[in-house]
Amino acid sequence: MESHEQLKQKINELEEEIRLYKRFVEHISFPFSYVDYELGKVIKKERNIPSATIETIEKEEKRTPILQWNIDLQKDYPFEQVEQFLAPIFDLVSHHIVFVDAEGKITLCNLQAANDVGVNRDDMIGKHIRELLNIPDEQIMTLKTLRTKQPLYNCEVLDRYYGIINTRILYNEDGSIKRVISMFQSLNQIKEAEKLAIAGRIAAGIAHEIRNPLTTVRGYLQFLKEQLPEHIVTLIDQLLIPELDRANDIITDFLNVAKPSEVKAEWIGINEFIRHDLDLLLQSEALLHNVELSYHLDEKLQQYVVNIDKNQLLQVFINLFRNAIEAKTEKSLRVDIETKLHNNLVQIYVHDNGPGIPSTIIHHVFDPFFSTKSAGTGLGLSLSRKIIELHKGSMRVQSEFGNGSCFIIELPAYSKNEAAI
Template sequence: METHEQLKRKINDLEEEVKLYKRFIEHIPFPFSYVDHEIGKMLKKENDISTPIVERIEKNERQKPILQWKMDLQKDYPFEQVEQFLAPIFDLVSHHIVFVDADGIITLCNLQAANDVGVNRDEIIGKHIRELLNIPDEQIMTLKTLRTKQPLYNCEVLDRYYGIINTRILYNEDGSIKRVISMFQSLNQMKEAEKLAIAGRIAAGIAHEIRNPLTTVRGYLQFLKEQLPEHIVTLIEQLLIPELDRANDIITDFLNIAKPNEMKVEWIGINEFIQNDLDLLLRSEALLHNVELSYDLDEKLQHHGVYIDKNQLMQVFINLLRNAIEAKTGKSLNVHIQTALHNNLVQIYVRDNGPGIPPTIIHHIFDPFFSTKQTGTGLGLSLSRKIIELHKGSMRVQSEFGRGTCFIIELPIYLKK
């Protein structure tokens, strides 16, 4: 049998519990309704009324309770939390999505935008959009929308990113701008795809029209060597046949760009690959040309790797090292390879202290047949980037003329199963 004091405490606890529920409902920032047919009551909260309303309804024990939210994400919910909710969803989108506030400060930036521009997504939040794009303010369409308060619809952008941008404006209740939302569809990859499609058609024609005659000429030269004077034989062996072989190699490389060989992908630990397989291969080349090799491998990648064709990835690094060697001037050459975990990607930096690339030609170095070397084919970098892209990665270059070059390779990263 409960005492009077115990009953009083229970009643007090129940009153405080009801008061807690009531205060909690008062602090819910959006309207809702809850109907409980079993007890015959409806609880609802309206927009401009903080105190909830309780109304009687007809009982119906077979009817399930009904809860309805009447939430306006712009008015009833802190927009910063809406952005936190949307961020991982937008990370799955292949276009660039950026939110800025009324001052042009970035409040949301999806991974695709951060990766393509080459920044750390977490570090760019809270900074002005010009720090993301690194182009003049008058060329930034998001800022144009802020200035004019006019959204853009499928506007073609012709700056260095090249693509189609759409912007939309979210307003506060007082009419001021809360956010400008920008979505950018990059067309650079389409341009590259068009180039490679043309390259493929040219390659097929070259293979058909030139390779067979080269093989025929080379065969006859080999056959005629025994019937010709010694000085002609020397000319054939040291000049004509090597030049025919070089022309055949050019055709082979070009065909690999247009129609690469089948890949044999496997999971490889990226740091292990660089320390063991790659170092062994590059070290001999470096010793031969008096190049100093150094490494800085991110420990966070110790249990991470990539799915890739190991031989093709090695070919990429060989091409980059040979490029650096062929471009070096009188001073000693240092090549530094660094890895980093960045936005769910592995970044591999290949830096050298060579002469750098002039700004007038840096945008063309991945074009097939573009070369500044007298004996170069201009296919090494084009083929290297094609290999990386086939592995769902990207490759870009940064260079300061006279102060060295850095190639940045990004590949999707996976934990070892």
């Protein structure tokens, strides 16, 4: 038999366990109920009431216990932890999602927003939203919601971030604003898709109405050369046929812009591609035109690969390199190619120290047929960006007139383990 002291010790231990359970229940902020049919007891707890109540019910030994709870993420859970939980989910969304607090400081920013604006997402947390968007406060719709306490529904944004924005407000229990949530859907890609659709229809007409007659004319010129005087033959060989071929090349390039081509992609390391495949092509061009060529490659990319068609990507870099050469001024030309790993993307920067692009035309450089060169077709950059988009990437340009240009290519980065699956 147990001694009196042993029984007393067990009773004390049981009392301590009960106090522990009670304190644990007091710290649970959300309502719950637990029904134990074998014991014939129900424990219930309401929101904002520290203690729980215990009720007696009829025992049912074979019935499974039931636990139910009602968690309100705004009331029962630290919202900072909710944001940490939501962040990787929102990174999968193709729209911009940004949370700001009552002071307009960013508490959550998804990858799409950071990538499109060109910043590091982690650097933006805790900063004012104006530092993300770089536009005046009065143009920032999220701040408008913060000021007016009125959510926006499918509001059209007409500044440089063209699209549709929706905002919602989360309140604290005292009525103050906890968060303003904004979701922005960019319409730039839709606008570009509409342009390409129009270009496709035009290209189909051009191909049907012009290409066949050009081929016919070229064939007859070749046929007639044997019957014509020498000075006419010279004119045909040096002027007429080259001009017909140039017109045919323009049509071919335009069709490549308007119509998606097949991508024969393979997994490669971008640094290896630049060091071996690209450098082999560019060095001869650089030597021929007296261009200083340099590379700055992020070693962190050694553990990542991209899924690309080498030949198509080479065409993009050749177009960019030749554009830099054609814009060359009297000073010596320098072209720097740099790679970075940024927000699960491979970023490739192609810098040059040329004359740059005036701000009045920089937004049109990717438009089909837009060119500042007298002999240019205006299709090289448009075709280049289309190739990058076919690889699920993006391409943009930054330039300050008189201080060179920088074309930025972004492609999805995958770890070597991901690519092997």
